[in-house]
Amino acid sequence: MADFADELTEDTTQIPENLAYYIDYERMGRDMELNGDIFTIETGYEEIHIFWNH
Structure with missing residues (x-):
């Protein structure tokens, strides 16, 4: 989730x-x-899918 937050913040x-x-x-x-x-x-060992709710 930290990578997602980092990428989202830096992209926007x-x-x-x-x-x-x-x-x-x-x-x-x-x-x-x-x-x-x-x-x-x-879904697997350290494999996480993140979905945006909006």
């Missing part, structure tokens, strides 16, 4: 270099899942 937002170190993508991904924005299905 310009982040200043001086702020990039303060972004916690693991927590962003967890929050997206807890809020119902995304859901995940684990």
